[in-house]
Amino acid sequence: MRRRAVSTGFAALVLVLAAGGCQREERQTRLDPPIAAALDGVALMPDRISGAPPAVYVALGKPYERNAFNLAEGKRLYGWFGCAACHGEGEGGKGPAFLDGWWAYGPSMVSIVSSIRDGRPHGMPPFRDKMTTEQIWQLAGYVQTIGAYSAKTAAPGRSDAKQRRPAENRAPAALLFDPGPTPLHPDQGPEP
Amino acid sequence: MTQDHDAGTRDHQVDRTMLEARLAKTWRTDPGLWGALATVDHKIIGRRYIVTAFVFLALGGVLAMLMRLQLAGPEARIIGPDRYNQIFTMHGTTMMFLFAVPVMEAVAVYLVPLMIGTRNIAFPRLNAFSYWMFLFGGLLLWVAFALDMGPDVGWFAYVPLSGPQFSAGKRADIWAQMITFTEVAALAVAVEIVVTVFKQRAPGMSLDRVPLFVWAMLVTSFLVIIAMPAVMVASTMLILDRLVGTHFFNPAEGGDVLLWQHLFWFFGHPEVYIIFLPAVGMVSTMVATFARRPVFGYLALVMAMVATGILAFGLWVHHMFVTGLPRLGESFFTASSMAIAVPAGIQIFCWIATLWSGTPRFATPLLWVVAFIVTFVIGGLTGVMVASVPFDTQVHDTYFVVAHFHYVLIGGAVFPLLGAVTYWFPKFTGRMMSERLGTWSFWLIVVGFNLTFFPMHILGFQGMPRRIYTYQPDLPWHGLNLFVSLCAVMLVAGFVLFAVNVVRSLRCGVPAGDNPWDAPTLEWATSSPPPPYNFAHIPVVGGSNPLWESPEKLPVASGLCLDRRELIVSSVVEAQPEARESSPQNSVWPFFAAIATSVMLIGSIFTPWAVVWGAVPVFVTLVGWFWPKGTPEDAA
Numbered sequence: 001m002r003r004r005a006v007s008t009g010f011a012a013l014v015l016v017l018a019a020g021g022c023q024r025e026e027r028q029t030r031l032d033p034p035i036a037a038a039l040d041g042v043a044l045m046p047d048r049i050s051g052a053p054p055a056v057y058v059a060l061g062k063p064y065e066r067n068a069f070n071l072a073e074g075k076r077l078y079g080w081f082g083c084a085a086c087h088g089e090g091e092g093g094k095g096p097a098f099l100d101g102w103w104a105y106g107p108s109m110v111s112i113v114s115s116i117r118d119g120r121p122h123g124m125p126p127f128r129d130k131m132t133t134e135q136i137w138q139l140a141g142y143v144q145t146i147g148a149y150s151a152k153t154a155a156p157g158r159s160d161a162k163q164r165r166p167a168e169n170r171a172p173a174a175l176l177f178d179p180g181p182t183p184l185h186p187d188q189g190p191e192p
Numbered sequence: 193m194t195q196d197h198d199a200g201t202r203d204h205q206v207d208r209t210m211l212e213a214r215l216a217k218t219w220r221t222d223p224g225l226w227g228a229l230a231t232v233d234h235k236i237i238g239r240r241y242i243v244t245a246f247v248f249l250a251l252g253g254v255l256a257m258l259m260r261l262q263l264a265g266p267e268a269r270i271i272g273p274d275r276y277n278q279i280f281t282m283h284g285t286t287m288m289f290l291f292a293v294p295v296m297e298a299v300a301v302y303l304v305p306l307m308i309g310t311r312n313i314a315f316p317r318l319n320a321f322s323y324w325m326f327l328f329g330g331l332l333l334w335v336a337f338a339l340d341m342g343p344d345v346g347w348f349a350y351v352p353l354s355g356p357q358f359s360a361g362k363r364a365d366i367w368a369q370m371i372t373f374t375e376v377a378a379l380a381v382a383v384e385i386v387v388t389v390f391k392q393r394a395p396g397m398s399l400d401r402v403p404l405f406v407w408a409m410l411v412t413s414f415l416v417i418i419a420m421p422a423v424m425v426a427s428t429m430l431i432l433d434r435l436v437g438t439h440f441f442n443p444a445e446g447g448d449v450l451l452w453q454h455l456f457w458f459f460g461h462p463e464v465y466i467i468f469l470p471a472v473g474m475v476s477t478m479v480a481t482f483a484r485r486p487v488f489g490y491l492a493l494v495m496a497m498v499a500t501g502i503l504a505f506g507l508w509v510h511h512m513f514v515t516g517l518p519r520l521g522e523s524f525f526t527a528s529s530m531a532i533a534v535p536a537g538i539q540i541f542c543w544i545a546t547l548w549s550g551t552p553r554f555a556t557p558l559l560w561v562v563a564f565i566v567t568f569v570i571g572g573l574t575g576v577m578v579a580s581v582p583f584d585t586q587v588h589d590t591y592f593v594v595a596h597f598h599y600v601l602i603g604g605a606v607f608p609l610l611g612a613v614t615y616w617f618p619k620f621t622g623r624m625m626s627e628r629l630g631t632w633s634f635w636l637i638v639v640g641f642n643l644t645f646f647p648m649h650i651l652g653f654q655g656m657p658r659r660i661y662t663y664q665p666d667l668p669w670h671g672l673n674l675f676v677s678l679c680a681v682m683l684v685a686g687f688v689l690f691a692v693n694v695v696r697s698l699r700c701g702v703p704a705g706d707n708p709w710d711a712p713t714l715e716w717a718t719s720s721p722p723p724p725y726n727f728a729h730i731p732v733v734g735g736s737n738p739l740w741e742s743p744e745k746l747p748v749a750s751g752l753c754l755d756r757r758e759l760i761v762s763s764v765v766e767a768q769p770e771a772r773e774s775s776p777q778n779s780v781w782p783f784f785a786a787i788a789t790s791v792m793l794i795g796s797i798f799t800p801w802a803v804v805w806g807a808v809p810v811f812v813t814l815v816g817w818f819w820p821k822g823t824p825e826d827a828a
Binding site (some may be wrong): 031073163 | 272275339352355356359360363434444
């Protein structure tokens with residue numbers, strides 16, 4: 001009797017935790033090709049700012065924003081594909097900053113995916129032929145966390161390197177936001 | 193109250209029936225759930241501990257079989273790489289932290305107070321707390337694994353792989369915090385055993401008359417106290433690095449990656465002896481009983497155990513030979529690694545001499561002892577091989593190492609443990625285990641074990657690395673791997689048969705008397721299973737083998753109170769009785785304290801604030817635990 005009560009309680013606990021916790025830890029080493037193809041179908045607004053994410057992305061549970069492994073992979077891609085050359089560690093440089101919380105094309109995943117995949121005017125090259133769809137989404141998820149307005153339950157950890165800014169998993173970058181917009185360089189940003 | 197207490201009945205003032213009834217009332221565990229949660233009886237807690245540890249052994253065994261299934265053929269698609277990483281990490285972690293160390297301490301929790309003739313372990317509430325912490329730590333790990341967030345960084349979780357950069361998510365945090373749980377549990381038991389052995393021995397049991405298992409547990413407990421803090425510090429540093437952005441292991445900010453390996457192996461190597469020394473004690477005890485003579489070289493065995501315990505702290509670096517150490521350091525640790533073979537050799541020769549000069553009776557426990565000696569010598573010899581740097585450099589991280597440490601851990605600890613379960617089963621349950629099933633499971637396990645693990649030496653020489661989830665068909669490994677996987681089935685069959693034997697004997701084994709093996713140590717002087725108070729009268733000891741020296745009737749001490757839990761405190765060396773000491777009553781607070789501590793530790797994986805706010809309930813439960821009772825402290 002006692003044992004049954006204990007095991008029922010335990011099973012209930014497992015279920016509750018399973019419902020809440022598992023997606024953020026799941027790891028897929030290879031994306032199904034049909035899903036990858038579906039993820040390519042980003043429906044942007046005519047001005048190429050924001051839009052609707054592919055239905056499959058929502059159906060999967062937004063893994064590139066909520067899954068720690070994908071975010072950490074995105075962080076590695078950020079280094080491997082030389083994003084830091086223009087964007088620094090998020091503080092910007094030749095390219096716009098992410099850390100200041102100002103998004104020239106909005107903070108939505110579809111905008112960021114599109115920026116990486118198709119490029120943007122004034123210097124952002126397209127990475128369509130250099131990265132897989134999955135990698136683009138992973139990188140987009142990471143870029144989004146750099147200038148996130150609120151903390152996520154999943155985040156990549158700090159790098160084993162010189163620390164020039166607080167680790168991503170410490171707090172939302174909103175703490176670091178500048179009070180005003182960084183003035184756009186005349187060569188940056190959308191055409192008026 | 194005080195008057196009443198001092199005037200309370202003493203044990204020599206009543207007859208035997210009355211005495212046993214009064215003691216049983218004083219030392220009882222209440223029935224029902226509440227009573228089960230509140231009990232501080234070392235036998236009940238020890239039994240729980242042993243059963244829980246064996247459940248973890250079974251779980252770890254299932255994982256091992258999953259790995260063998262995946263590795264049976266090349267390019268198998270049964271388990272993916274990510275799941276495989278979790279499985280081998282869980283296997284190692286479960287076996288080391290949730291089975292091997294706890295089960296040895298559990299047996300000690302049960303047996304040490306009986307062997308030294310006292311009524312409960314020292315700090316019995318801490319003992320209860322220890323069990324709950326161990327249980328909750330194990331649940332944390334396995335619930336996480338069930339949720340696909342089991343640790344995947346190997347059982348020693350090297351940084352930088354387990355650090356914040358390369359181990360995303362909470363997996364490594366769960367591993368590190370599980371370490372905290374199990375180490376708190378282990379440290380608690382170690383402290384209890386040291387105090388029990390030093391201060392609660394039966395009158396007359398001077399240090400040179402202490403049973404060898406108790407000596408082994410004493411040395412082991414000191415090893416635990418010295419070694420475990422290193423890994424707790426290390427895992428806490430890892431968690432801090434991962435959660436609050438410290439830089440203990442970040443070289444760019446002045447941290448040190450190798451620091452992890454030093455801290456871990458400063459614990460990790462003594463850990464091997466923390467598992468092995470209790471087995472030495474079990475073997476020494478069983479050898480004497482079944483050779484029907486006192487163990488040969490008592491002093492040599494004790495000194496060998498102490499020497500092993502000391503040397504154990506001087507050879508951790510042999511796990512790190514390929515990290516690029518200076519030549520002098522490598523030579524030193526090679527020498528010390530080989531030196532520890534000397535006390536091990538002394539022990540082996542003492543056991544052989546005991547068997548040689550006695551009249552051995554080959555019951556199942558002694559079969560396990562013989563299998564232990566053979567298997568452990570093989571494992572020890574490969575240990576001397578890998579202690580030499582040039583050889584180690586060749587086989588580092590290959591299946592040769594896997595074979596080596598399974599020989600020393602299974603051969604050196606699990607075989608004696610299975611023998612010990614068979615040997616003490618009548619004491620635990622009052623029934624004998626079946627000799628026929630026991631012999632069957634013995635041969636299945638021993639033959640299955642050697643056929644499973646010996647070929648791994650060869651696989652290692654052929655270059656098969658550890659921890660690969662599959663291999664290509666053109667590599668020359670698949671024949672042996674298939675063979676190993678098939679033989680593993682035999683090994684598992686032996687373990688299943690052993691479990692069947694336990695369950696069947698529990699129900700319908702032959703009833704055992706108080707002392708079915710005609711053994712000489714004190715735990716056999718009481719009934720099987722022992723009553724809650726262990727001994728109606730505390731025995732007085734006049735030699736190393738009390739039940740052989742006075743087989744008719746043990747001399748006993750009298751004058752203890754019946755109305756409160758009372759035991760004798762004796763001097764450290766001579767075991768002269770010093771005081772009548774009260775032993776704590778049952779309490780549910782250790783259980784609540786363990787829950788509060790678990791909430792705090794698990795919460796800290798998710799936010800550092802859990803440490804601050806989680807400390808409040810921990811404080812409250814400790815207040816409840818230590819609330820003054822209003823009864824006089826001592827009546828010495």
